[in-house]
Amino acid sequence: EAVExxxxxxxxxxxxxxxxxxxxxxxHGRTLGALSLNRSKSVHRRGFPE
Structure with missing residues (x-):
């Protein structure tokens, strides 16, 4: 949440x-905003649209 x-x-x-x-x-976290900034593993993106 700090990153967000x-x-x-x-x-x-x-x-x-x-x-x-x-x-x-x-x-950087699992929030949608944080995930939009990084290229982390697919397991961290699970449940979020690409």
Whole structure:
């Protein structure tokens, strides 16, 4: 949830956010917003549309 909230803060304070920064091999959470930023294993995406 921390990643999701950080994304919301960025979206609220940027004119037009286009990019996100993530670290390869890191786990950023299972929320839809966090999953949209990373290329994690398919098991982390289970239940979410692609």
């Amino acid at each position: 909230n950080a994304m919301k803060i960025c979206y609220d304070n940027c004119e037009q956010p286009k990019y996100g920064l993530t670290f390869e091999g890191a786990f």
